[in-house]
Amino acid sequence: MFNKPRAAQSAPPTQLHLNLRCFVGDVLIASDGTLARVLEIEPVDLTMADPDEAAFVRSQFGRFISSIRFPDAIQIVMATYPQNLKVYLDRMRALSATRLREAEALRDADAAWSMREERLGHRLLRWVTFIEFALKEVRPIENRYFVVVFHNPFIARTSTRTMTKEMFEKAATVLNRKLAHVQGELAHAGLQARELPADEVAEIVYFFYHPVCSPLADQTAPRLRLMSSVLATGQGWSPYRAAQPAADATGTHDSGEARA
Numbered sequence: 001m002f003n004k005p006r007a008a009q010s011a012p013p014t015q016l017h018l019n020l021r022c023f024v025g026d027v028l029i030a031s032d033g034t035l036a037r038v039l040e041i042e043p044v045d046l047t048m049a050d051p052d053e054a055a056f057v058r059s060q061f062g063r064f065i066s067s068i069r070f071p072d073a074i075q076i077v078m079a080t081y082p083q084n085l086k087v088y089l090d091r092m093r094a095l096s097a098t099r100l101r102e103a104e105a106l107r108d109a110d111a112a113w114s115m116r117e118e119r120l121g122h123r124l125l126r127w128v129t130f131i132e133f134a135l136k137e138v139r140p141i142e143n144r145y146f147v148v149v150f151h152n153p154f155i156a157r158t159s160t161r162t163m164t165k166e167m168f169e170k171a172a173t174v175l176n177r178k179l180a181h182v183q184g185e186l187a188h189a190g191l192q193a194r195e196l197p198a199d200e201v202a203e204i205v206y207f208f209y210h211p212v213c214s215p216l217a218d219q220t221a222p223r224l225r226l227m228s229s230v231l232a233t234g235q236g237w238s239p240y241r242a243a244q245p246a247a248d249a250t251g252t253h254d255s256g257e258a259r260a
Contacts, residue, residue, distance in 0.1 A: 017209075018205070019031050019032070020205065023198040023201075023202070024168065024172075025172075025198065026195070026196075026197050026198045026201075027172055027175065028198070028201060029163075032152070032154075032161070033152060033153065033154050033161045033163055034150055034151070034152040035150070035151050035152070035153070035168075035171050035172060035175045036148055036149065036150050036151075036175075037148075037149050037175055037176070037179045037195065037196075038146055038147070038148050038149075038195075038196040038201050038204075039146065039147040039148075039149070039179070039182065039183060039186070039193040039194065039195060039196065040144065040145065040146055040193065040194055040196055040200075041145040041146070041147060041186065041191050041192070041193050042191065042192040042193070042194075043143060043145060044057060044190065044191060046058075056190070057189060057190050057191075060188055060189035060190060061189045061191070063185075063188070063189070064182075064185040064186060064188070064189050067181075067185050068182075073149070073150040073151075074147055074148060074149050074150070074182060075147070075148040075150070076145070076146070076147055076148075077145070077146040077147075077148065078143065078144075078145055078146075079143070079144045079145075079146070079204075079208070080141050080142075080143055080144075081141065081142055081143075081144065081207070082139060082140070082141055082142075083140040083141055083142045085131065085135065085140070089128050089131060089132070092124050092127060092128050093124075093125070093128055095124055096120075096121045096122075096124035096125050096128070097121070098121075099117045099118070099120045099121030099124065100117070100118060100121035100122075102114075102117045103115070103116075103117035103118035103121060146196075146204070147182060147186070147193065149175065149178050149179045149182055150175075151171055151174050151175040151178060152171075153167055153168075153170070153171035153174075179195070183195075
């Protein structure tokens with residue numbers, strides 16, 4: 001009789017579908033040896049801006065796009081996520097409970113103040129109920145905007161690519177220079193960009209493959225351990241023969257020692 005395999009045996013790990021190998025510091029290394037850093041752009045609502053200001057932002061953004069020259073490489077990613085309100089609603093419930101406790105404690109000492117706190121506590125509970133009812137019909141979303149900056153230190157395509165510590169450090173310097181250029185050009189366009197650390201980049205990739213559809217659902221963040229010792233020995237490291245994958249199906253990022 002056929003036995004159904006367990007989930008861990010039947011479902012392949014997520015890293016088989018990802019072109020990612022590991023993080024070294026905040027630098028992401030892809031399977032082909034490409035180094036990447038990620039910027040998140042603060043959204044600007046041009047519909048509420050002055051027409052002249054909106055035209056200026058658009059022209060400066062066009063200038064930024066025109067400033068990107070080969071071999072510089074960037075990727076602009078626009079992502080839409082369900083807005084998660086569970087943390088906000090839990091905070092409102094906790095605040096309501098605090099108000100009601102204070103109302104009970106002050107009932108004999110100050111009746112007027114106790115009634116005020118009690119009204120505020122019940123009002124917060126009604127607000128939470130209203131939000132939960134509205135979320136059954138409305139699915140609020142939030143948009144996030146990212147710019148990914150790349151640099152590949154390997155010029156020729158070969159079957160095996162070995163990256164040394166010196167090669168990584170030189171490539172990371174070039175990548176950071178490109179990142180600073182992109183960030184500066186975005187600032188000229190009136191767009192604020194911040195560099196994302198490795199743990200936030202890992203969460204973005206994780207939630208892309210493990211989306212949360214409900215605005216009231218819990219979000220399980222991936223567990224992250226950086227591969228900080230990959231290039232510590234100065235030995236060569238091949239992205240095709242790394243000791244550990246970048247992420248598994250549970251979002252765990254493992255560290256491993258590099259081998260030449």
